[in-house]
Amino acid sequence: xxxxxxxxxxxxxxxxxxxxxxxxxxxxxxxxxxxxxxxxxxxxxxxxxxxxxxxxxxxxxxxxxxxxxxxxxxxxxxxxxxxxxxxxxxxxxxxxxxxxxxxxxxxxxxxxxxxxxxxxxxxxxxxxxxxxxxxxxxxxxxxxxxxxxxxxxxxxxxxxxxxxxxxxxxxxxxxxxxxxxxxxxxxxxxxxxxxxxxxxxxxxxxxxxxxxxxxxxxxxxxxxxxxxxxxxxxxxxxxxxxxxxxxxxxxxxxxxxxxxxxxxxxxxxxxxxxxxxxxxxxxxxxxxxxxxxxxxxxxxxxxxxxxxxxxxxxxxxxxxxxxxxxxxxxxx
Numbered sequence: 001x002x003x004x005x006x007x008x009x010x011x012x013x014x015x016x017x018x019x020x021x022x023x024x025x026x027x028x029x030x031x032x033x034x035x036x037x038x039x040x041x042x043x044x045x046x047x048x049x050x051x052x053x054x055x056x057x058x059x060x061x062x063x064x065x066x067x068x069x070x071x072x073x074x075x076x077x078x079x080x081x082x083x084x085x086x087x088x089x090x091x092x093x094x095x096x097x098x099x100x101x102x103x104x105x106x107x108x109x110x111x112x113x114x115x116x117x118x119x120x121x122x123x124x125x126x127x128x129x130x131x132x133x134x135x136x137x138x139x140x141x142x143x144x145x146x147x148x149x150x151x152x153x154x155x156x157x158x159x160x161x162x163x164x165x166x167x168x169x170x171x172x173x174x175x176x177x178x179x180x181x182x183x184x185x186x187x188x189x190x191x192x193x194x195x196x197x198x199x200x201x202x203x204x205x206x207x208x209x210x211x212x213x214x215x216x217x218x219x220x221x222x223x224x225x226x227x228x229x230x231x232x233x234x235x236x237x238x239x240x241x242x243x244x245x246x247x248x249x250x251x252x253x254x255x256x257x258x259x260x261x262x263x264x265x266x267x268x269x270x271x272x273x274x275x276x277x278x279x280x281x282x283x284x285x286x287x288x289x290x291x292x293x294x295x296x297x298x299x300x301x302x303x304x305x306x307x308x309x310x311x312x313x314x315x316x317x318x319x320x321x322x323x324x325x326x327x328x329x330x331x332x
Contacts, residue, residue: 046328054325060318067314074131081111083129085279088120095120096297114303117288123300127307130281135311137193137280138262141200146255148201149208154239156209157216170210173203182265183274191277196269200262208254215250219243249326256319260312267308281308 054060088094094105094116102112114123156166185199219225220243228238269275270282271289284304291297324330 046331049328049331050322050325053330054322057321060321063314063318063321066310067318070131070311070314071135073128074135077128078125078132081125083122083125085117085121085126086119088116091120096291096294096300098296098299115299117300118291123303126279126284127281127304130279130284130304131307131311133193133276133278133280134263134266134282134308137196137266137276138259140197141204141262142255142258144197144201145204145208145258146251148205149254150212150244150251152205153209153212154216154244156213157220158235158239163213166209166213170206173206174210178204179265179268183269186269186274186276191275193276193278196266196276200265208258211254212247212250215247216243219246249323249328252326253320253323256316256323259319260316263308263312263315 094102095118097105097112097116099113099115102115103109106112111122111124114127117123117126152166156162181203182196182199185202186195189195189198216239220238225238225242228242229235263281266275266280267282267285270280270286273286275282275286277283281304285301285308288300288304291300292302
């Protein structure tokens, strides 16, 4: 529109409105204090965004399916299949068989997928019985250490008096090799499941607590926490509402590294003869280590080694990627 057309349109509009009163032309808008406080923003759900980012990667879906298969075999398979280590002990032809020879001897079956062991037992059955014990041990240790580490670390980060004491304790304990400490504890007590749990958790939480303490110190003096403190908000509420939710991704990442590490510790200690007496994956590797160098017997040793490697890798990858997805900065 040119200037003449604009002027003509404005004149016609003014003439049309000239006959109306102010009450007819204008109406008062009621003021809503609650509505004025609302901020127009897209709907946001933290955990929905976490899973959206996590499942965006195809590798995570594959790893979750693999992890689900491992857990099903480790916990459901032994519940339906009776494992007898010495069931074929008197049958000399059933010992140290490769998968192909075991299936020739006993027929095609899932039991003989990994061959047979020194007592004629199914290596496949033994692996999944051992996986149940190893995964349970690692999960229990991780839950205890993470719970104690996060709670004590949070208090440690806020209390300056406790910080002096705990820092000295940490400086002493942290200089003792963790694997050596576990080995000594296992040697002092009977080598059982709960002995291993005690050995891994009596000081295992300390390094987690120190890490959480460092994170709390970084976050506690930020402006919004100082403002909350000035307004009279309790330390407990600041810790539970402002700090711990901020560290969700950090805690998930810690869990991703803790669970595989305990499986590795248990496997290593059992491999050198200091592990638990139960038939865990580490114990299975220890008992079959002589088969590693014997031609045709390698499946006894490498089957549990491969399974424990797959378990630790899958747990680590899933945990790390879930930790990355828990970071709100990845939700944009």
